[in-house]
Amino acid sequence: MQIEHTELADVIVLVPQPFRDDRGLFTRTFDATAFDAHLGRPGAAAAFVQDSQSRSVRGVVRGMHGRAGRGEAKLVRCARGAVYDVLVDIRPGSPTFGRHQAFLLDDDGFRTLYVPPGYLHGFQALTAVADVCYRIDRPHDPVEDIAVAYDDRDLGIGWPEPVTVISARDRAAGSWADLVAWLGGGGHPGAAVRAR
Structure with a gap:
């Protein structure tokens, strides 16, 4: 398994090496030993x-x-189809704070994205059906959910396909400016920033 660095601080891509033959293929989608070694933290995968x-x-x-x-760390991969996956660094003081980067995740390359705590995450399905698998480092607690609008002008994310469906929760998401104010000590995230 190879590990690629990205333009965003602390984000890496795990790139497996599929074995292909006339039956199809076999690949390892995650390797705890390689992951731990790269992070320099034995047991991080656990x-x-x-x-x-x-x-x-x-x-x-x-x-x-x-x-x-x-926050939460997560491993994200597309098990079926393809997605345009986007991360935004929301860690004040990070050298890449406020920047975003997009990644193509699909069921051919089997790339897995490691998302450290302190990032916004979103994706768009590029195929008729796309299955995305997430592995997170602590149980989900909806009380801690935050969201920023997928089409926020300040973020300027260019989605590659026409947007077809957005959940009510995501339609109610707040702005990048509101989140930045909250991160800077402006109280608690309001209804506009906290996901519903």
């Missing part, structure tokens, strides 16, 4: 405690979601 999966149809955007408190 912190992941919950796996989830979503299914979306072409054009659906899910995002931009984050978590208050100490």
Whole structure:
């Protein structure tokens, strides 16, 4: 398994090496030893405690979601189809604070994105059906959910497909400016920033 660095601080991509033959293929989608060695933290992989999966149809955007408190680390991969996956650094003091980067995740390359705590995450389904698998390092608590609008002008994320479906929760998401004010000590995230 190879590990690629990204433009965003502390974000890496795990790139497996599939073995292909006339039957199809076999690949390792995660290697705890390589992951721990790269992070320099023995046992880091053992912190992941919950796996989830979503299914979306072409054009659906899910995002931009984050978590208050100490945040959460996650491993994200596309098990079926393809998605345009986007991360935004929301860690004040980070050299890449406020920047975003997009990644193509699909069921051909089997790339897994490591998202450290302190990032917003979202994606758009690029295929008729896209299954995304998430592995997170602490149980989900909806009270800590935060969200910023997927089409926030200040973030300027360019989604590659026409957006077809957005959940009511994501339509109610707040602005990047509101989140920045909250991160700077402007009280608690209001209804506009905290996801519903």
